[in-house]
Amino acid sequence: GAGVSQTPSNKVTEKGKYVELRCDPISGHTALYWYRQSLGQGPEFLIYFQGTGAADDSGLPNDRFFAVRPEGSVSTLKIQRTERGDSAVYLCASSLIGGKGSYNEQFFGPGTRLTVL
Amino acid sequence: SQQGEEDPQALSIQEGENATMNCSYKTSINNLQWYRQNSGRGLVHLILIRSNEREKHSGRLRVTLDTSKKSSSLLITASRAADTASYFCATDALTGGFKTIFGAGTRLFVKA
Numbered sequence: 718g719a720g721v722s723q724t725p726s727n728k729v730t731e732k733g734k735y736v737e738l739r740c741d742p743i744s745g746h747t748a749l750y751w752y753r754q755s756l757g758q759g760p761e762f763l764i765y766f767q768g769t770g771a772a773d774d775s776g777l778p779n780d781r782f783f784a785v786r787p788e789g790s791v792s793t794l795k796i797q798r799t800e801r802g803d804s805a806v807y808l809c810a811s812s813l814i815g816g817k818g819s820y821n822e823q824f825f826g827p828g829t830r831l832t833v834l
Numbered sequence: 835s836q837q838g839e840e841d842p843q844a845l846s847i848q849e850g851e852n853a854t855m856n857c858s859y860k861t862s863i864n865n866l867q868w869y870r871q872n873s874g875r876g877l878v879h880l881i882l883i884r885s886n887e888r889e890k891h892s893g894r895l896r897v898t899l900d901t902s903k904k905s906s907s908l909l910i911t912a913s914r915a916a917d918t919a920s921y922f923c924a925t926d927a928l929t930g931g932f933k934t935i936f937g938a939g940t941r942l943f944v945k946a
Contacts, residue, residue: 752936757938758938759924759936759938762933762934773931776933806875808877810877823867823879823934824879
């Protein structure tokens with residue numbers, strides 16, 4: 718595809734359930750980022766992948782959050798035992814090259830709006 | 835926690851006027867970027883300025899960077915109603931991880 722895609726666009730779940738959010742980055746982009754954004758706030762960094770490996774997961778709020786990128790392309794953000802406070806828009810972005818010293822812009826997907834009831 | 839802070843939080847201007855938004859950050863950076871977001875979804879990259887640059891232009895956009903004051907400004911000249919959006923600055927720290935830190939944003943409303 719031409720841009721970053723994310724599925725689903727909306728997800729409603731109940732407290733305590735498990736959810737998976739998917740991100741398809743732009744083909745050939747080695748760097749992938751996950752953010753979450755609450756209403757009226759800027760995106761909050763969660764995790765950064767360089768290829769298949771998570772180079773920086775310092776933004777994951779707790780061990781209920783986990784993300785994978787097994788083949789260096791598609792990534793899945795997994796949230797266990799969801800809580801109402803997890804409700805937010807989850808954004809994915811990719812860039813051609815990431816890491817220190819890179820000056821590549823990030824291309825963002827449209828986001829997944831997660832609502833935990 | 836967010837590193838960048840934008841001001842003002844909200845800005846309302848008439849079409850044709852200039853809009854200036856400011857961003858401050860806390861640590862030494864590799865680069866600073868400005869993004870626009872419409873309707874709370876999907877950020878669009880506007881411009882990137884490297885830490886060794888002081889000013890950059892792109893169309894109606896002008897960005898300045900003052901690393902001694904840890905601040906940046908975004909100027910939109912001759913604003914249009916279509917410029918109505920939220921604008922965020924984002925920084926990549928020079929050391930300590932690979933995270934990109936966004937500010938809380940400036941909400942710009944351009945009246946036709």
